[in-house]
Amino acid sequence: MAKFVLVLGVLFSGTAVIAGAMEHTVRGMIVSDVSGADADAVGDELSDPAPNPAVAKRLSQYETGVKYQMYHGLAMIGLGMIMACSARGQALGMAAAVSLVLGVVLFSGTLYLIAAMGMSQLTMLVPVGGSIMILGWILFLITVLLFEPLVDREDLE
Template sequence: MAKFVLFLGVLFGATAVVAGAMEHAVRGMIVSDVSGADAMVAGDELSDPAPNAEVAKRLSQYETGVKYHMYHGLALIGLGVVMAISARGQVLGFVAALSLVLGVALFSGTLYLISALGMTQLTMIVPVGGSIMILGWILFLITVLLFEPLVDREDLE
């Protein structure tokens, strides 16, 4: 189970980097959706200020989704390490991992859809995803509290 959680963490890290790299394309989608323009003005860069408040808001939502996506990928890696070196808490750690995965899918995934495609009708899903992520962190904490090393210190000497 620990290896699978580590795999999920690395997968989330990689997909968060991909999502961040796609920000330029998403910016174009947002600008064209908000302004009705077919394409971005030549020379627009990611560092350029957003042309209006709606674009800035949607870009901020996208960036928040990417951040939480990455943070939870790193958390899954940490959880996988704890599970790999602990004699206890394997099942609870796995449930924590599933909670984090589901929470990120709902939280970040919904933010991606809202920001890139303007699907504001999905807004109420974001706090549900956040709540499931909080549950995942609580289960992660309990997994850490159950931690018992696989190897005793005396065995290493």
């Protein structure tokens, strides 16, 4: 289970880097959607700062999604490492990982759709995802509190 959580953490972190690298493309999609013009036709509007408040808001939403995805990917890597070297808390650690994954998909994924595609009707999924992420952090904390090393310090001496 620990290896699976580690893999998920690395995948989430890696795809967050990819999402961040795609910001310029997403910016073009947002500018096109807000202004109604083709992204190639608006050329200079794709430079910083954002051309208008609506574009700035949607770019901020996209960046928030990327940040939270990265933070939680790194958290899952830490969770996987704790699970790999603990004799207890495996099932609870897996529940924490599932909560973090589901929360990130709902939170960041919804922010990506709202920002890039203008799907504001999905806005109510963002706090649901955030609440599930909070549950994941609570389960993560309990997993840490249950931590019991696989090897005792006396066995190493």
